[in-house]
Amino acid sequence: xxxxxxxxxxxxxxxxxxxxxxxxxxxxxxxxxxxxxxxxxxxxxxxxxxxxxxxxxxxxxxxxxxxxxxxxxxxxxxxxxxxxxxxxxxxxxxxxxxxxxxxxxxxxxxxxxxxxxxxxxxxxxxxxxxxxxxxxxxxxxxxxxxxxxxxxxxxxxxxxxxxxxxxxxxxxxxxxxxxxxxxxxxxxxxxxxxxxxxxxxxxxxxxxxxxxxxxxxxxxxxxxxxxxxxxxxxxxxxxxxxxxxxxxxxxxxxxxxxxxxxxxxxxxxxxxxxxxxxxxxxxxxxxxxxxxxxxxxxxxxxxxxxxxxxxxxxxxxxxxxxxxxxxxxxxxxxxxxxxxxxxxxxxxxx
Amino acid sequence: xxxxxxxxxxxxxxxxxxxxxxxxxxxxxxxxxxxxxxxxxxxxxxxxxxxxxxxxxxxxxxxxxxxxxxxxxxxxxxxxxxxxxxxxxxxxxxxxxxxxxxxxxxxxxxxxxxxxxxxxxxxxxxxxxxxxxxxxxxxxxxxxxxxxxxxxxxxxxxxxxxxxxxxxxxxxxxxxxxxxxxxxxxxxxxxxxxxxxxxxxxxxxxxxxxxxxxxxxxxxxxxxxxxxxxxxxxxxxxxxxxxxxxxxxxxxxxxxxxxxxxxxxxxxxxxxxxxxxxxxxxxxxxxxxxxxxxxxxxxxxxxxxxxxxxxxxxxxxxxxxxxxxxxxxxxxxxxxxxxxxxxxxxxxxxxxxxxxxxxxxxxxxxxxxxxxxxxxxxxxxxxxxxxxxxxxxxxxxxxxxxxxxxxxxxxxxxxxxxxxxxxxxxxxxxxxxxxxxxxxxxxxxxxxxxxxxxxxxxxxxxxxxxxxxxxxxxxxxxxxxxxxxxxxxxxxxxxxxxxxxxxxxxxxxxxxxxxxxxxxxxxxxxx
Numbered sequence: 001x002x003x004x005x006x007x008x009x010x011x012x013x014x015x016x017x018x019x020x021x022x023x024x025x026x027x028x029x030x031x032x033x034x035x036x037x038x039x040x041x042x043x044x045x046x047x048x049x050x051x052x053x054x055x056x057x058x059x060x061x062x063x064x065x066x067x068x069x070x071x072x073x074x075x076x077x078x079x080x081x082x083x084x085x086x087x088x089x090x091x092x093x094x095x096x097x098x099x100x101x102x103x104x105x106x107x108x109x110x111x112x113x114x115x116x117x118x119x120x121x122x123x124x125x126x127x128x129x130x131x132x133x134x135x136x137x138x139x140x141x142x143x144x145x146x147x148x149x150x151x152x153x154x155x156x157x158x159x160x161x162x163x164x165x166x167x168x169x170x171x172x173x174x175x176x177x178x179x180x181x182x183x184x185x186x187x188x189x190x191x192x193x194x195x196x197x198x199x200x201x202x203x204x205x206x207x208x209x210x211x212x213x214x215x216x217x218x219x220x221x222x223x224x225x226x227x228x229x230x231x232x233x234x235x236x237x238x239x240x241x242x243x244x245x246x247x248x249x250x251x252x253x254x255x256x257x258x259x260x261x262x263x264x265x266x267x268x269x270x271x272x273x274x275x276x277x278x279x280x281x282x283x284x285x286x287x288x289x290x291x292x293x294x295x296x297x298x299x300x301x302x303x304x305x306x307x308x309x310x311x312x313x314x315x316x317x318x319x320x321x322x323x324x325x326x327x328x329x330x331x332x333x334x335x336x337x338x339x340x341x342x343x344x345x346x347x348x349x350x
Numbered sequence: 351x352x353x354x355x356x357x358x359x360x361x362x363x364x365x366x367x368x369x370x371x372x373x374x375x376x377x378x379x380x381x382x383x384x385x386x387x388x389x390x391x392x393x394x395x396x397x398x399x400x401x402x403x404x405x406x407x408x409x410x411x412x413x414x415x416x417x418x419x420x421x422x423x424x425x426x427x428x429x430x431x432x433x434x435x436x437x438x439x440x441x442x443x444x445x446x447x448x449x450x451x452x453x454x455x456x457x458x459x460x461x462x463x464x465x466x467x468x469x470x471x472x473x474x475x476x477x478x479x480x481x482x483x484x485x486x487x488x489x490x491x492x493x494x495x496x497x498x499x500x501x502x503x504x505x506x507x508x509x510x511x512x513x514x515x516x517x518x519x520x521x522x523x524x525x526x527x528x529x530x531x532x533x534x535x536x537x538x539x540x541x542x543x544x545x546x547x548x549x550x551x552x553x554x555x556x557x558x559x560x561x562x563x564x565x566x567x568x569x570x571x572x573x574x575x576x577x578x579x580x581x582x583x584x585x586x587x588x589x590x591x592x593x594x595x596x597x598x599x600x601x602x603x604x605x606x607x608x609x610x611x612x613x614x615x616x617x618x619x620x621x622x623x624x625x626x627x628x629x630x631x632x633x634x635x636x637x638x639x640x641x642x643x644x645x646x647x648x649x650x651x652x653x654x655x656x657x658x659x660x661x662x663x664x665x666x667x668x669x670x671x672x673x674x675x676x677x678x679x680x681x682x683x684x685x686x687x688x689x690x691x692x693x694x695x696x697x698x699x700x701x702x703x704x705x706x707x708x709x710x711x712x713x714x715x716x717x718x719x720x721x722x723x724x725x726x727x728x729x730x731x732x733x734x735x736x737x738x739x740x741x742x743x744x745x746x747x748x749x750x751x752x753x754x755x756x757x758x759x760x761x762x763x764x765x766x767x768x769x770x771x772x773x774x775x776x777x778x779x780x781x782x783x784x785x786x787x788x789x790x791x792x793x794x795x796x797x798x799x800x801x802x803x804x805x806x807x808x809x810x811x812x813x814x815x816x817x818x819x820x821x822x823x824x825x826x827x828x829x830x831x832x833x834x835x836x837x838x839x840x841x842x843x844x845x846x847x848x849x850x851x852x853x854x855x856x857x858x859x860x861x862x863x864x865x866x867x868x869x870x871x872x873x874x875x876x877x
Contacts, residue, residue: 271789
């Protein structure tokens with residue numbers, strides 16, 4: 001453990017910019033706090049839960065993998081050495097899960113290149129960032145249990161800094177990081193953790209929903225009801241730290257030139273599972289929503305979830321951003337209540 | 351909209367007509383589904399079994415183009431059974447006797463004969479709507495895109511006034527706008543007869559105000575609507591056209607006529623973010639910036655003006671529309687010199703009473719302001735016509751039923767009605783360039799009822815030819831009972847099967863909107 005005075009943080013970040021691009025929470029002109037390139041004037045520690053998880057640093061929203069110019073192939077993936085400062089514990093767990101999934105049976109070279117080039121600095125949460133946080137339920141927060149290079153605990157005037165890797169140790173190998181007394185530090189971390197856990201209430205619906213799904217309860221009314229309302233925007237998948245599905249497609253300029261693009265995709269889209277014959281094994285929005293939520297709560301791979309509870313890391317973003325309120329929290333609640341007050345009319349027709 | 355989107359959460363009843371709400375306004379559609387879950391009632395008037403129809407307490411599946419007859423029928427029942435709001439009628443309206451006189455002819459029996467709507471359902475819908483405490487009507491292009499579009503809207507207003515479902519929370523007449531800023535474009539005078547804020551060009555006082563602000567002399571004669579422009583171009587009366595963010599080659603009725611008209615022009619300028627089918631015909635194409643590449647405001651369907659800030663730079667030579675217009679104007683000899691969108695908003699505030707209090711400074715601090723917003727302290731207006739109508743008393747404007755301009759005959763024996771699907775937007779200039787959306791809906795389909803399909807030996811996905819008196823197209827069939835017998839439905843999204851080759855350019859006499867929602871066609875299976 002090391003200790004860093006808060007007043008020295010800006011200098012530390014500035015120092016890190018010499019060797020890599022530092023991405024950190026910044027205040028935008030309209031008051032939003034988003035991850036962007038470090039700038040001392042806009043850097044902020046008052047950023048709550050960033051609207052997006054850090055997955056786009058590893059799996060860009062869209063990227064040109066290669067370009068064909070007059071029949072000649074040129075690789076286009078460009079990777080910069082990057083440091084992510086201030087990611088949340090839930091997102092760190094999400095990243096660890098995604099990392100396991102993406103490289104489980106085969107290495108994705110584009111994803112791996114970015115993993116290799118990216119340093120992660122977690123900012124542990126002292127409490128919930130908003131009402132939808134449930135990382136204590138999914139065992140993915142409020143502090144990260146591993147996978148990071150450094151983890152910061154905000155103690156007011158100073159940070160306790162936990163070193164998670166050799167790369168992290170190098171980052172903290174500057175004099176402003178002073179060695180902490182281990183006994184005192186671990187006491188402070190334990191106190192920080194206990195306070196935070198107490199402040200983030202457990203969501204029993206999540207456990208109960210997992211149990212119901214596991215026992216094969218008929219939840220079809222829940223899926224039908226949400227399926228009718230889902231607007232198929234895919235936003236829940238895009239803000240999810242553990243969703244990593246992508247599509248690969250070509251954009252031809254002419255017969256000898258064009259680009260191959262890799263872009264985010266989502267299992268909520270009909271075209272995601274539609275086969276060439278036009279048969280779709282997930283033919284309805286209800287079936288697609290069921291698949292998505294069962295994937296998070298039921299069918300996850302035990303290796304990939306990295307000792308967390310399931311394939312959901314409790315960041316609550318799907319509940320924050322779904323325009324029609326179909327997030328994991330709402331779905332879990334509905335499964336538990338087994339709401340089957342379907343909205344069907346009485347079809348009163350002659 | 352007379353009322354606001356949030357009020358959908360409080361209404362007891364919805365009457366939805368000519369709007370496939372869950373598909374075209376999905377967030378409003380979901381509010382309606384949520385309302386159903388808490389016990390609200392739903393009446394759907396639509397020839398197609400749209401998603402909302404499956405949730406409806408009553409679905410009146412009228413014959414295409416018989417909206418006035420059905421709405422008059424509702425009022426007939428409401429008056430006959432004494433269910434109208436006599437206090438509202440007495441204190442807030444005028445012309446009730448004339449209304450009563452007209453709708454008395456539309457008994458449930460007559461409406462059944464004209465519109466094919468069962469009498470029991472009509473009566474049930476009439477009672478439900480009249481007796482609801484807070485009832486909202488929402489409609490869209492299914493009401494307006496007829497030669498009787500204006501009559502349809504007047505009749506909807508009559509129904510709301512008759513029952514007092516106006517001027518209170520969670521009531522009203524609520525047209526759902528089809529584009530993020532079509533309300534704003536109209537508000538800013540993108541119409542031939544008014545300046546911004548619906549100030550008439552015929553009003554000398556208004557004209558003098560704008561003449562002083564702009565230092566020019568302005569005409570007191572309304573200009574032409576887009577449909578009139580095309581006819582004028584064909585006749586040679588109109589020599590040049592400057593099209594911005596519009597793709598009439600796919601969106602206007604009778605495309606062959608449009609193509610001839612545009613070809614006849616001496617000069618065509620198109621300003622757009624992509625090279626649309628219309629832009630391909632242009633003498634000059636001016637590349638415009640997209641929404642993310644410029645700063646300004648949009649005015650949505652509930653009259654809410656919202657700020658949007660530039661997020662990224664425009665590509666290549668593209669520029670925001672206002673900058674292009676200023677530059678063209680300067681070259682043409684008028685020194686139009688706004689420095690920023692802020693300057694333009696200040697002029698809007700000064701010249702447009704309903705926008706007087708909607709400043710960029712205020713918009714930066716809130717989620718928008720709803721006009722009328724008369725001064726810097728005015729909170730904006732969520733509900734119109736609260737205590738009085740803008741004109742004082744609300745006048746009932748009763749209309750009689752008129753049939754479609756082109757009814758089916760022996761040869762053209764189907765009615766084609768056109769619209770939109772969830773995944774594509776209008777002429778597809780944007781959505782068809784979006785791979786995920788294209789994957790969802792890559793090709794044009796025409797919906798045909800299973801019984802008709804069986805009779806014509808058409809199977810799902812078969813290639814069919816659709817023909818009207820104006821032209822023909824080929825596309826694939828979607829066999830579905832969403833459409834009633836003898837009705838076909840398709841969309842105007844696909845340049846490969848441009849549906850507006852077929853549609854009838856007959857116009858509503860007032861709004862000059864073509865009858866996109868009904869023309870006579872024939873259909874046959876291709877080999």
